[in-house]
Amino acid sequence: MQSFIKDVVQEVIKNNPNTGNVVFILPSKRAGVFLKKILSQSLTKTVLAPEIYSIEDFIEKVSNLVTANTTTQLFELYNAYLKVGDYEKESFDSFLKWGQILLQDFNEVDRYLVNASTLYQNVAAIQEVNHWSLNTDNSEMIENYLHFWRYLEGIYHQFNNRLLEQGLGHQGLIYKTSVSELPNYLDSTTKKHVFMGFNALNTAESILIQTILEKTDASIYWDIDPYFLQDNIHDAGYFIRNYQKTWNVLKDKPLAGLTNYYNTKKNIEIIGVPKNVSQVNYVGNLLSKIQDESPDALRNAAIVLGNEELLNPLLNSIPDTIPATNITMGQKLESTTLASFFTNLIEFHEQKTEKGWFYKHLLNLLTHSYAVLLFDANEVSTERLVSNIKTNNWSYISYTQIRELLSENTAIHLLFEDVKNNPHTLLDNFLALVQAIRTIELVQQNSLLLEQLYKFFTLFNQLKDLCTNFTYINNLKSLKHLFSQLLSSETLDFQGNPIEGIQIMGMLESRLLDFETIIITSVNEGVLPSGKSNNSFIPFDLKIKNGLPTYKEKDAVYTYHFYRLLQRAKNVYILYNTEPDALEGGERSRLITQLLTDDNRTDIKSFIGTPTIQPITKNIQQVEKTKSLLELIQEKARKGFSPSSLSNYIRNPIDFYRQNLLNINEAMQVEETLAPNTFGTIVHDSLEELYTPLVGTTLTIESLNDIRKNVTTSVARNFEKTYKEGHISSGKNYISFHVILKYIQTFIDAEITAIKDHSIKIIALEQSLSVPLEITGLDFPITLKGKLDRVDEFDGVTRIIDYKTGKVERRNVELMDWDVLTEDYQFSKAFQLLCYGLMFFKMHPADNLTIQAGIISLKNFADGTLLFAQKETARGPKNHLITNEVISDFEQILGQLITEICNADIPFTEKEV
Secondary structure (H helix, E strand, C coil): CCCHHHHHHHHHHHHCCCHHHEEEEECCHHHHHHHHHHHHHHCCCCCCCCEEEEHHHHHHHHHCCEECCHHHHHHHHHHHHHHCCCCCCCCHHHHHHHHHHHHHHHHHHHHCCCCHHHHHHHHHHHHHHHCCCCCCCCCHHHHHHHHHHHCHHHHHHHHHHHHHHCCEECHHHHHHHHHHHHHHHHHCCCCEEEEECCCCCCHHHHHHHHHHHHHCCEEEECCCCHHHHHCCCCHHHHHHHHHHHHCCCCCCCCCECCCCCCCCCCEEEEEEECCHHHHHHHHHHHHHHHHHHCHHHHCCEEEEECCHHHHHHHHHHCCCCCCCEEECCEEEHHHCHHHHHHHHHHHHHHCCECCEEEHHHHHHHHCCHHHHHHHHHCCCCCHHHHHHHHHCCCCEECHHHHHHHCCCCHHHHHHHCCCCCCHHHHHHHHHHHHHHHHCCHHHHCCHHHHHHHHHHHHHHHHHHHHHHHCCCCCCHHHHHHHHHHHHHHCEEECCCCCCCCEEEEECHHHCCCCCCEEEEECCECCCCCCCCCCCCCCCHHHHHHCCCCCHHHHHHHHHHHHHHHHHCCCEEEEEEECCCCCCCCCCECHHHHHHHCCCCCCCEEEEECCCCCCCCCCCCCEECCCHHHHHHHHHHHHHCECHHHHHHHHHCHHHHHHHHHCCCCCCCCCCCCCCHHHHHHHHHHHHHHHHHHHCCCECCHHHHHHHHCCHHHHHHHHHHHHCCCCCCCCHHHHHHHHHHHHHHHHHHHHHHHHCCCCCEEEEEEEEEEEEEECCCCCCCCEEEEEEEEEEEEECCEEEEEEEECCCCCHHHCEECCHHHHHCCHHHHHHHHHHHHHHHHHHHCCCCCCCEEEEEEECCCHHHCEEECEECCECCECCECCECHHHHHHHHHHHHHHHHHHHCCCCCEECCCC
């Protein structure tokens, strides 16, 4: 196969040996690199090099204007918007939300040489009709809205005139100007112009090319197969068929450049793969397979990304055995880590309040990879600051607190200086931060990071100049919106050798290039082609009337590029997403359906691909009991197992191993709102404080009314002690404070009601117990320890009471079968009550006790005291009393559990919780 460029070059050299007198105009700059290489290979003697331009560069040369960058265009457009009309204008940050759309409209109007005055008068008239009403007077808001449409024509002229005064232009203005400047250009040159590989041309390009073809010795070569031209409904030939009919210079003449390659035999595979990442994984597997079976097929190969956001995952999927790749597309700046760093920093300062910075925003910044690099390079430790935030529950942190807890240096100043909503100060800090990051050794060793830093340094200098020249960016909100706009439009261009290796590109970068092996990804509706998006202020009908392109023309453009890639290729792999959603495009593309229904193509294989993805399997964790671990268990046994730790083992032995043996607990977190354990601690401490004066006494209505008066003071004091400096004056914490008040007041009121018919005597509060256990087969001391929330006498019966702020139901404390105690975690509350009962019996061995043990659940207080009970069985009726017999039975169960924990042959095995 001979490429299209080589065909044209050989013909041009044959007819024009003096190549220095030739000007090549191509659809893209990328194709120029390949043209130069093929040209050098085709020449047999030294000659002057021809001029080679992309169409954009050529038209800029003809117009004598310079392309203004996107940022300058946006500022000049806003300036024009402010100057035209005397109605109320929107702020700059509001303008940024729609300014880019208006810019695209102006660009399109000029490229297609539309009469802007007539067009925008029609737009204004349509908007007037849309807002017509019976009211003679419109509201101020509607009037301002209509004024905008009435003045669009004025904004257009003001904007274009301002750019022309500076010798600048947006793309459309440059195209429009080039048409009027073309006679001057033609008078100044006698060179032969060669146009190659064009398809969809705007009106300005069409007039320019036709004029040069008619008035000079020029040629145009079309990169298309006659198969598409002869089919009158095939979109791949849509534009070129129109040019054949409408261009005088082409009428009744054969088109140059046509080749019959499309219907040659090819290997075409259409592969459905679920989701985007699976597609790039499949590409990696496909490359390995091709390399093993026919390595020559990769010498002239390309991967075309329908969805260009897949670039990064694709790079990670390419096998290491692939010798070379070249990226012929840019990486969006917004996808870099530096972009997230500076965006976070702008938002961090924008969100500062009078109270300081919200702790989450600060912690996010402290843990960002570039912040960590800066801290490490400046020997700054953030542990003390983070520890204070979490320990003291600081929801908001001031700059003063940060300076006190972090060593003062340049990096800390640049990150945390109070910029007082001034974008100038923040941009100065950003420029200094770029310089600081650049000097870090790890960064200096990474050429890609240095390139990114340079790009951001340029961007911030540009923003600084604009902030100086224009007063619109006067707060951080405006800066953030502008920065976001620039990030979405700016790219980091990769530099490599486009002649060697597998080429990775977007669909538009493939123009004029031919490859033997092609892999195209994301061939789904909404991606290829992109669908019916109409991001414009110009209504669809007006676009059609004025010859402006719509989604129909855009579909034809992508159809041409798709089929052009297939023309000379020998191996084609087309991938699509079988599991589409709203964000990733629709079902498989109509381009695939069209290809499959082509009767002339009998060489297509279509199937669902199976990417090699390792399934995620849950490995049940096991920890063998080594000698050192057994020593740790025995040490824990000597110090004492608590009922809660044993319940933890029943729930999941691995949690017991981590939390109760190794003391590995969850990382401390700032409690923006009261955590359940903190809530429970405050309730327990408040009840202890209130009832302590009543220990040893029989409760009376007077004594209970006295402590009820102190509930608010006691709860507030315990909030301050437990919740540290956390805010409770508003939000959920304020609600939690009053919920605790309500819980405790309801509890006391219930006691007041109960003592009218019963006698209650407080024996102990928060009583710590620790008792030895004798377990057969274990030759080391074992202790059971715990704390009883309350011990009282209720009508002469001793009760052990455990307070719970969570929900507990009666079924959790009533047993029918002893075995479930150590098998089913839902009976953990019954297990704990029996542990308390066992300890209490051990502390009073000679008293021949009969006690009760129960839980008061403050969340479902209406159920009363939930007493431990053995359910009715054949052995007897339901019984709430805990006797020596009950304790004896439980001690056997407990002994078996602790024996299992201490058994060297039984590993700690994870349970699914």
